[in-house]
Amino acid sequence: MVEKADKELNDQLRVRLQKMQALKDDLGVDPFGHRFERDTYAKDIHNFADDKSGESLYEAKKHVIVAGRMMAKRGAGKVIFADIRDVSGTVQIYARRDDLGENYSLLRRADLGDILGFSGQVMKTDAGETTVLVDKITWLSKALRPLPDKFHGLTDIDTRYRKRYLDLIANPDSFDIFIKRSKIVKAIRDYMDSVGFIEVETPILQNSAGGAAARPFVTHHNALDIDMYLRIATELYLKRLIVGGMERVYEIGRIFRNEGMDTTHNPEFTTLESYAAYWDLSDVMIETENIIRAAAQAVNEDGLITYKDHQVDITKPFAKKSMTALIKEKTGIDFDQKMDLDDARQLADDNHVKYESFWGVGHIISEFFDTFVEKTLIEPTFVYHFPLEVSPLAKKEDDNPDFVQRFELYIAGNEYANAFTELNDPIDQRQRFEAQASERENGNDEAESIDEDYIEALEHGMAPTGGLGIGIDRLVMLLTDQASIRDVLLFPTMRN
Numbered sequence: 403m404v405e406k407a408d409k410e411l412n413d414q415l416r417v418r419l420q421k422m423q424a425l426k427d428d429l430g431v432d433p434f435g436h437r438f439e440r441d442t443y444a445k446d447i448h449n450f451a452d453d454k455s456g457e458s459l460y461e462a463k464k465h466v467i468v469a470g471r472m473m474a475k476r477g478a479g480k481v482i483f484a485d486i487r488d489v490s491g492t493v494q495i496y497a498r499r500d501d502l503g504e505n506y507s508l509l510r511r512a513d514l515g516d517i518l519g520f521s522g523q524v525m526k527t528d529a530g531e532t533t534v535l536v537d538k539i540t541w542l543s544k545a546l547r548p549l550p551d552k553f554h555g556l557t558d559i560d561t562r563y564r565k566r567y568l569d570l571i572a573n574p575d576s577f578d579i580f581i582k583r584s585k586i587v588k589a590i591r592d593y594m595d596s597v598g599f600i601e602v603e604t605p606i607l608q609n610s611a612g613g614a615a616a617r618p619f620v621t622h623h624n625a626l627d628i629d630m631y632l633r634i635a636t637e638l639y640l641k642r643l644i645v646g647g648m649e650r651v652y653e654i655g656r657i658f659r660n661e662g663m664d665t666t667h668n669p670e671f672t673t674l675e676s677y678a679a680y681w682d683l684s685d686v687m688i689e690t691e692n693i694i695r696a697a698a699q700a701v702n703e704d705g706l707i708t709y710k711d712h713q714v715d716i717t718k719p720f721a722k723k724s725m726t727a728l729i730k731e732k733t734g735i736d737f738d739q740k741m742d743l744d745d746a747r748q749l750a751d752d753n754h755v756k757y758e759s760f761w762g763v764g765h766i767i768s769e770f771f772d773t774f775v776e777k778t779l780i781e782p783t784f785v786y787h788f789p790l791e792v793s794p795l796a797k798k799e800d801d802n803p804d805f806v807q808r809f810e811l812y813i814a815g816n817e818y819a820n821a822f823t824e825l826n827d828p829i830d831q832r833q834r835f836e837a838q839a840s841e842r843e844n845g846n847d848e849a850e851s852i853d854e855d856y857i858e859a860l861e862h863g864m865a866p867t868g869g870l871g872i873g874i875d876r877l878v879m880l881l882t883d884q885a886s887i888r889d890v891l892l893f894p895t896m897r898n
Contacts, residue, residue, distance in 0.1 A: 411547075411548070414547075414548045415546060415547060418513060418544070418545070418546045418547070418548075419546060421511060421513065421544070422544045422546065424511070425511065425541065425544065429507065429508070431508070431541045432541070433541070433543070433544035434543050434544060435517075435540075435541055435542035435543050436542075438469050438519045438540060438542055439467065440467045440468055440469045440519065441466065441467045442466035442467060442468055443468070443488055443489065443490040443491075444468065444470065444486070444487070444488050444490050444491040444492055444493035445490035445491045446466075446490070447466060447468070447493050447524055447532060447534065448491065448493065448532055450464060450524065451464070451524050451526070451532040452532050454526075455526070456525065456526035456530075459524055459525050459526055460525065462524070463523060464523065464524040465521070465522070465523055465524075466521065466522065466523075466524060466534060467519065467520070467521045468486060468488065468493065468495075468519070468520050468521075468534060469486075469488065469517070469518065469519040469520070469540075469542060470486040470487045470488035470492075470493075470517065470518075471486070471487050471488075471515060471516070471517050471545075471571065472484050472485070472486055472512055472513075472514055472515065472516050472517070472518060473485045473486070473487045473492060473514065473549070474514065475509075475512070475514060478510065479499075480498065480499045480500065481496070481497070481498055481499070482496075482497045482506075482509050482510065483495070483496055483497075483533075484497070484509065484512075486518070486520065493532065493533075493534060494527075494531055494532070494533045494534070495520050495522070495533065495534045495536050496522075496525070496527070496533045496534065496535050496536065497509050497520075497536040497539065498535075498536075501535075501536070501537060502536065502537070502538070502539065505538060505539050506539070508539045508540075508541050509536075509539055513544075513545060513548070514545075514548065514549045515545030515547070515548060515549045515571075516541075516543065516544055516545050517542040517543040517545070518539060518540065518541060518542055519539070519540035519542055520534060520536045520538070520539055520540070521536070521537055521538045522534040522535045522536040522537045522538070523535050523537070549571065549572065550568040550569075550571060550572040560896075562576070563888050563894050563896055564896055566892050566893055576889070579878075579882045579884065579889065579890060580890075580892060582700075582701045582878070582881070582882050583878045583882075583890060585700040585701060586697045586700050586701060586874070586877065586878055586881060587654060587874065588700070589696045589697050589699070589700035590654070590674060590693055590696060590697055590872075590874075591654065592696070593692060593693055593696040594652050594674075594676065594693075597650075597689075597692075598650050599650040599651060599652045599676060599678070600648060600650060600651050600652070601651075601652055601653065601654070602640070602643060602648070602651050602652070602653055603653060603655070604633075604636050604639035604640060604653055604655075605633065605639060606632060606633050606655075606656065606658075607621070607623070607630045607631070607632065607633075608630065608631050608632075608633050608639075609628070609630060609631070610631065610851050610853050611631040611632075611633065611634045611851065612634070612635070612637075612638045612850055612851060612853045612856065613633075613634060613635030613636065613637030613638045613795070613850075614634045614635040614637070614659075615792075615794075615848045615849065615850065616634040616635075616659040616660075616661060616848050617634075617659065617660045617661055617847055617848055618631040618632060618633075618634050618658070618659070618660055619631065619632040619658050619659075619660045619669075620660075632658035633657060633658060634657060634658065634659050635657060635673075635675070635871070636653045636655060636657070636673065636675045637675060637795065637869065637871070638853060638856045640652075640653060640675055640676075640677050640869075641677055641824060641856070641859075641864060641867065641869070642856065642859045643677075644677050644679050644864055644865065644867050645859045645860070645862055645863065645864045649678070649679040649680075649865075650676075650677070650678045650679065651676065651677055652674060652675065652676035652677075653674070653675055653676075654672065654673070654674050654874065655672065655673070656670060656671070656672055657670075657671055657672070657673050658670055659671075663895065665885060665886045665887060665888075666816065666876060666879075666887055667887065668875070668887050668888070668891055668894055668895055669895050670895060671873065671874075671875050671887070671891075672873075672874040672875055673871055673872065673873055673874060674693070674870070674871070674872045674874060675869070675870065675871045675872075676689070676869065676870045677824070677867050677868070677869045677870075678867065678868050678869075679864075679865040679866070679867050680865055680866055680867075681823075681866070681867060681868030682807065682823040682866065682868050683786065683807045683808070683809060683821060683822070683823045683868060685868050686809075686821040686823075686868040686869070686870050687720070687722070687784055687809065687821075689868075689870060690720075690784075690811055690819050690821065690870060690872070691716075691719075691720055691782075693872065694716055694782070694811075694813075694818070694819075694877070695716055695717070697877060697881060698716050698881055701881050701882065702881070704717075705717040707813075707814075707880060707881065707883075708883055709813075709814045709879075709880050709883050710814060710815075710883070710885065712780050712814045712815075714780065714781060714782065714813060714814055715781075716782055716813075718781075718782075720781075720782040720783060720784055720811070721781060721782065721783040721784065722783070722784045722786065722809075723783055723784070723785055723786075724785075724786060724787040725767070725768075725771050725775075725785050725786065725787045725788060725789075726738045726767065726787055727787075728771065728775045728779075728785065729767070729770050729771055729774060729775060731775075732774040732775055732778070733753060733770065733774055735749055735753075735770070737763075737767045737770070741763060742763070743762060743763055746763040746766045746767075747766065749766070749770075750766050750769070750770075753770070753773075753774075755769050755770055755773050756769070757769060758845070758846070759844070759845065760841050760844035760845050760846050761791075762791045763789070763791070763804075764789025764790055764791030764792055764804070765789070765791055765792060767789045768788070768789055768791075768792045771785070776812065776815060776816075776817070777815040778815070779812035779813070779815060780813075780814055780815060781813070782811065782812070782813045783811070783812050783813075784809045784810075784811055785809060785810050785811075785812060786807075786808065786809040787799070787805050788805060788806050788808040788809075788810075789804065789805060789806075790803065790804050790805060790806050791837075793806040793808045793822065794825075794834040794835065794837070794838050794850050795822060795824065795825055795831075795834070795850075796808040796822035796823065796824065796825055797822065797823040797824060797825045797826070797827075798825075798830075806822070806823075807822060807823035808820070808821065808822045808823075809821050813880060814880065816876060816880070817873075817876075818872060818873060818876055818877055818880065819870060819871065819872045819873075820870075820871045821868070821869060821870045821871070822868075822869050823866070823867075823868055824864070824866075824867040824868065824869045826860060826863075826864040826865070826866060826867060827860070828857050828858075828860035828861045831856075831857055831860055832852070832857050834850075835850055835851070835852040835853065835857070836852065838850035838851070838852075839851065839852055875887050875890050875891060878890040
């Protein structure tokens with residue numbers, strides 16, 4: 403079957419190469435064209451004409467110049483209809499040999515996938531379809547390979563991800579997802595700018611990997627002869643800027659984590675991180691709601707979300723619930739009661755919750771939440787009251803030093819945001835880093851390392867600060883109802 407498909411493809415390539423040469427030899431046409439000045443997109447034509455009658459369009463005499471890839475072609479004698487797709491959509495063109503003379507032969511010779519320019523008048527066919535009656539054709543680019551719906555690659559998932567250009571050509575729904583992604587990111591930027599945040603850029607190559615519990619990618623800088631790391635978070639550099647007095651900063655950028663891959667994880671992904679001086683967790687909750695709503699309204703004005711058959715209304719105030727209270731609701735276990743590590747491990751064993759040898763009570767609490775609660779949170783919910791052990795960069799709660807001022811936002815069973823009232827005490831921060839270093843020695847290769855330069859920055863004084871991180875890719879998945887992160891990344895990481 404594969405051999406037959408390969409032979410068919412090779413036969414089509416051979417024919418198209420012959421047609422390319424004929425364009426040069428017979429018509430003196432460059433098969434790969436030149437700059438083309440268009441004045442109208444397919445969407446503009448439909449907006450202008452779809453609600454008008456054929457008679458009114460004839461009287462309007464609307465002349466347009468369009469360009470795009472030929473996706474369908476009908477007729478071959480004196481009349482040809484074709485569907486032309488550009489970035490905005492598809493429009494039908496109608497060409498008559500009697501109108502075009504020798505120019506008509508360009509369309510006769512064209513294959514599906516070729517890119518051409520057309521000028522002509524907007525009209526309606528007898529069937530009522532908006533169409534451009536062509537008065538001139540310009541050759542722009544020859545496609546030497548057939549469109550993907552002509553062979554097995556159209557619906558093959560692996561091919562869609564490896565050769566995204568074929569997916570975009572063949573699947574308008576996929577194309578639309580990435581247009582929406584762009585609108586979502588723009589809406590987030592517009593909101594952040596509107597409330598006084600400054601967009602900045604921080605290093606991707608770093609001397610130490612910090613700001614998250616994750617395994618980094620390691621590389622080597624030849625000139626300096628030192629190992630360096632692709633960043634696992636933007637956090638520690640952004641908070642240095644708060645120390646420097648910038649007060650409100652954010653960055654939308656790529657993050658790299660050398661970890662497993664699944665439907666919600668790719669080793670290269672995009673985050674928004676923001677930090678605001680003089681804020682705490684309550685301010686960041688307001689900020690987060692506003693960001694999520696702005697992003698949702700960029701693709702759906704009513705703010706309603708459908709994700710994996712869940713209907714979610716983000717226009718309502720988001721719920722706020724304690725992590726330990728949620729665990730108690732699901733299991734009956736009250737982790738707000740003081741307990742030692744042996745007791746916590748026994749509870750884990752009794753409830754079939756796995757744990758690592760280097761975990762403390764806080765890690766086990768977090769694992770109980772992941773096991774019994776996370777997937778049950780459908781409506782937007784801020785989960786706060788996180789254990790200290792899993793939050794090395796967050797300020798402690800005033801009345802309970804075993805927990806910190808941190809929240810995560812859950813919607814439809816997935817996490818979309820992580821936020822702290824930031825730890826700005828350099829003495830406490832050093833102790834937290836040292837505890838993380840001890841975890842690393844005991845087998846936790848995702849624990850934080852000690853960042854001496856960051857501690858020194860804190861020693862100069864950092865204002866009380868509220869910080870936020872949002873995974874852009876997961877947010878796009880939510881807002882476009884996609885089950886896999888690979889469907890919202892133009893070029894996901896793939897095995898060779």
